[in-house]
Amino acid sequence: MNIFERKIQYKDLMHPGSFVGATLTASGIKNAVIIFHGISGCNIEANHFRSDQIPGGNYVPIIPIGLNEADCVLGGREKLINTLRTSIKQAISRNKPPEIVFVLTSDATSIVGDDIYSAAKLVEEETGVKIIALDTPGFAGGLVHGTDLALAELVQFSKNRLKDTPPCKINLIAPHLIGSKNWTNDTDEIIRLLEAAGIEVNLNLCRNFEMKNICNFGEAKYNYVLSSEELINFEKICAEYSSEILKDNLPLPIGVANTEEWLLKISEKFDTQEKAKEILAKDAEFIQKQLKFNYNFSWITTLMYGKKCGLLAHAKFGASLARCLLWDFGIFPKVMGLIAETERAKKEALELLEEIKNQAEFNVLINPSYFEYGNALRQAEVDFAIGSIQDKPLCLGHKIPHLSLSGFNFFNQYNFIPYPYFGIRGVLGLLTELSRIMEETFYCKEI
Amino acid sequence: MTQTDSKLSKAGYKWQKVSEMFSETPPVTAHCELNKKFQGYTGLWCKLIMAVTSYAMTKNSVAVIHGPANCAWAVRNFCSTNYSLYYGNSFLHMPVTNIDQNSVIMGGTNALIKTLKEVDRDYNPEHIMVFDTCSTALTADDIESAINTAQKYCYAKINYVSSAGFTSIPLGKSIEEITVKYTDIMEPPSDILKDTVNILGQYKEQHRNGKCCKNKQKKYPDDAHELQRMIEAIGLKTHRILISGNLDYIKTAPQASVNVISCPTWGIPLAKKMQEKFNTPYLPNSVPIGINATSKWLCDLANYTGKQNEAEIFIAKEILELKEIFNKTKTLVEGKAALIECGRNSQTAFARPMALARALQELGMKPYLFGLHPVELKAKETDAEYFLSEGFDPMILNGNYAFQQPLNIAEVAKDLNLGEKEYIYFTQDVFPSAKMDSNVPRVETGVHLRRVINAPGRGVGFRGAKALYQSIIEAVNYSSNNSKATLYGRVHGDFYEYI
Numbered sequence: 001m002n003i004f005e006r007k008i009q010y011k012d013l014m015h016p017g018s019f020v021g022a023t024l025t026a027s028g029i030k031n032a033v034i035i036f037h038g039i040s041g042c043n044i045e046a047n048h049f050r051s052d053q054i055p056g057g058n059y060v061p062i063i064p065i066g067l068n069e070a071d072c073v074l075g076g077r078e079k080l081i082n083t084l085r086t087s088i089k090q091a092i093s094r095n096k097p098p099e100i101v102f103v104l105t106s107d108a109t110s111i112v113g114d115d116i117y118s119a120a121k122l123v124e125e126e127t128g129v130k131i132i133a134l135d136t137p138g139f140a141g142g143l144v145h146g147t148d149l150a151l152a153e154l155v156q157f158s159k160n161r162l163k164d165t166p167p168c169k170i171n172l173i174a175p176h177l178i179g180s181k182n183w184t185n186d187t188d189e190i191i192r193l194l195e196a197a198g199i200e201v202n203l204n205l206c207r208n209f210e211m212k213n214i215c216n217f218g219e220a221k222y223n224y225v226l227s228s229e230e231l232i233n234f235e236k237i238c239a240e241y242s243s244e245i246l247k248d249n250l251p252l253p254i255g256v257a258n259t260e261e262w263l264l265k266i267s268e269k270f271d272t273q274e275k276a277k278e279i280l281a282k283d284a285e286f287i288q289k290q291l292k293f294n295y296n297f298s299w300i301t302t303l304m305y306g307k308k309c310g311l312l313a314h315a316k317f318g319a320s321l322a323r324c325l326l327w328d329f330g331i332f333p334k335v336m337g338l339i340a341e342t343e344r345a346k347k348e349a350l351e352l353l354e355e356i357k358n359q360a361e362f363n364v365l366i367n368p369s370y371f372e373y374g375n376a377l378r379q380a381e382v383d384f385a386i387g388s389i390q391d392k393p394l395c396l397g398h399k400i401p402h403l404s405l406s407g408f409n410f411f412n413q414y415n416f417i418p419y420p421y422f423g424i425r426g427v428l429g430l431l432t433e434l435s436r437i438m439e440e441t442f443y444c445k446e447i
Numbered sequence: 448m449t450q451t452d453s454k455l456s457k458a459g460y461k462w463q464k465v466s467e468m469f470s471e472t473p474p475v476t477a478h479c480e481l482n483k484k485f486q487g488y489t490g491l492w493c494k495l496i497m498a499v500t501s502y503a504m505t506k507n508s509v510a511v512i513h514g515p516a517n518c519a520w521a522v523r524n525f526c527s528t529n530y531s532l533y534y535g536n537s538f539l540h541m542p543v544t545n546i547d548q549n550s551v552i553m554g555g556t557n558a559l560i561k562t563l564k565e566v567d568r569d570y571n572p573e574h575i576m577v578f579d580t581c582s583t584a585l586t587a588d589d590i591e592s593a594i595n596t597a598q599k600y601c602y603a604k605i606n607y608v609s610s611a612g613f614t615s616i617p618l619g620k621s622i623e624e625i626t627v628k629y630t631d632i633m634e635p636p637s638d639i640l641k642d643t644v645n646i647l648g649q650y651k652e653q654h655r656n657g658k659c660c661k662n663k664q665k666k667y668p669d670d671a672h673e674l675q676r677m678i679e680a681i682g683l684k685t686h687r688i689l690i691s692g693n694l695d696y697i698k699t700a701p702q703a704s705v706n707v708i709s710c711p712t713w714g715i716p717l718a719k720k721m722q723e724k725f726n727t728p729y730l731p732n733s734v735p736i737g738i739n740a741t742s743k744w745l746c747d748l749a750n751y752t753g754k755q756n757e758a759e760i761f762i763a764k765e766i767l768e769l770k771e772i773f774n775k776t777k778t779l780v781e782g783k784a785a786l787i788e789c790g791r792n793s794q795t796a797f798a799r800p801m802a803l804a805r806a807l808q809e810l811g812m813k814p815y816l817f818g819l820h821p822v823e824l825k826a827k828e829t830d831a832e833y834f835l836s837e838g839f840d841p842m843i844l845n846g847n848y849a850f851q852q853p854l855n856i857a858e859v860a861k862d863l864n865l866g867e868k869e870y871i872y873f874t875q876d877v878f879p880s881a882k883m884d885s886n887v888p889r890v891e892t893g894v895h896l897r898r899v900i901n902a903p904g905r906g907v908g909f910r911g912a913k914a915l916y917q918s919i920i921e922a923v924n925y926s927s928n929n930s931k932a933t934l935y936g937r938v939h940g941d942f943y944e945y946i
Contacts, residue, residue: 011516040491041521066488108582108611112585393538
């Protein structure tokens, strides 16, 4: 395992800004409204990523305040107040007042320094609707930063921590950061597996989340930050509430081997291993029923065995997927571009890869530029690459077939069947996707 | 014409001529007035996104974005998908100077200089275009000086497009300011090449020094292919298709005898600037959709270059081939209304809907444009001037388009007192209006979503006309013989529309 991390000024990789993280968090709350105090380009970016929460979830409106050039120089606080008032009053007149309203800034408005906090307070007092104002410019940080700010504010609505914490509850934190294009269905599978193993998911912050439940936040034994990214503010508040962060470095449950390790380790924390083993056995039986003596399965898995691939993904997702490809399918990940915003995510991903370093030779590029990653793929002579739709043209430019598995749902996932790629059952979803790339890689097109 | 009891009418919407709506709308710089009149008008993309994507068709080039990492990602998000995968453009590398909170306070020119040197070393491009962002514009980084400093150490030629997202929010205005910057790359011509023509105003489509990817060239051509076919059919040569190609391709564009226009928004300001800087003449005819507009586009070029005879023979032959389908379409739609939406979600499209309206009028239809935000019309002064100078001034729906929410097609039809069989709905882009209980003929006109074999994307030229007529016939037949709602119509329901 060779690790490369260059220290250069420029960056060219997937890096949605702080307001996208806040948007993805806020849009996972039922009956929330987002007032976007930023310019049009940032607004449309937030709109696009908001759509990740829509399939099987809910539609949270993002209302732009309509900033123009003058507002960005002279300030747009009055427009913000008017938009807040109008939006909330209209919702009240339709007997559907929002449970919570978020005000998010982007770069220009943040630099100008509009006082969004006093505007929010003013309208909150007028209307009685909770308003959270967050300063979320792109220059302040990325997805993790925005997510962290939003979660830290939300958790403060939970005043009560129960003294007698029930032992078998867990909070899932920031599922949208796990790096899978299928993250909503994958999170559902995580919940199904945990609950089948006797571990109740107390809150999922934030996916189909109801604000009224925030008061139950402290009832969980652990807060499980799925991506391993460090949420500095959120975790600080958790510490103040004596609400523990799950510190074990767990792989994401991608594929059979990862899922077994993941569920058995978590269940050990709750002393529910027997139940975990039961669901693992049941799911293994389910996929066996589908695949045993199956000619097509044998054909395609034999075809993919021993092939070489590259992958570009969020650190924990990428490391877990690399293990899955190697252990479950015999595919060699030769080049891994791992994207991490915080040191913890990077460190944990590298630790996970330690377990396969003696089984395969591979290069790990930490937060590489697309240019570096593309060159590394070409040099490694991979058969295909796994990433997100945004790096597909890079790979196609290098004449390398590409499969989108990482990134976000938006513009990236055209499988509309709500089925996971995580868990043992999710192997069937992964196989379907991997079969597509086998066809693309090995079918002759000039016939 | 308007039904006084309609929802649109009650909300203050009214049908006017394009010229009237243009005159009534305050200038795009009258921010206070616009604020009062158009609540929640926010624009579509930002200038940065338009500027960098205009550069996506170039080759051996790198876009350096001076700003936070998110800004590059915002562009990347659409550039990779729409611009590369749907149009065959190479992956555009867009390293960003990665401005953070410290740089926002202290300035980021050193970061820009360092980035330019690193990019020149690592990527080894022919050309670097620097784009600034909201953050670096508001902190007033001296970008020109930074470029001058870096240029001394770099092999690549470096240019700069001012592109802060908060400036020039209306699309037409931002495009006008961006497109002229490409003349900074061009050089005065030493020779003018006889009988050569540049096509200006191509956006998104890739032309690798005159060629594009096989899929588009052979099966799904774009507008430039059709315009090029017509140019070459009358004995002229296409010199450059802009914006595309590498540094040398763009640099030598002023060697052409004349510039012709595809999209006026991108093309005319560039043509005017080339005329001013290099004395390159241009012909203003734009987006030639339909037989008459295409014939005029080609005849004017032929007249300018002395190719009248060749043009006459070619046009006659092409029209003869179209005669049957043209007549068939006309019989089917004559007297009906054409409800043309100007970008479902963007509310920014004007030139193409106008060109489409002109072609549909030729078929005997009565065109009505709607869903164009008045500020966006005002920002497309060049386009409006062109069409009005041609004497084309159709009806358009003026209103405040609060928060840029789209309109329900049923309400638009109701406002015009049109029954379901009396109009055809020309949509553009995602989320077209569709209901479970209606069966309106719908023709998709969005470039990336409307793909017809052997027909150019925007439907220009004779081949574009043929495909348009075919699509109309198919839409009318589908609708009139269909009693089943599409899945899309069933699912869509009342979601989304404001009125």
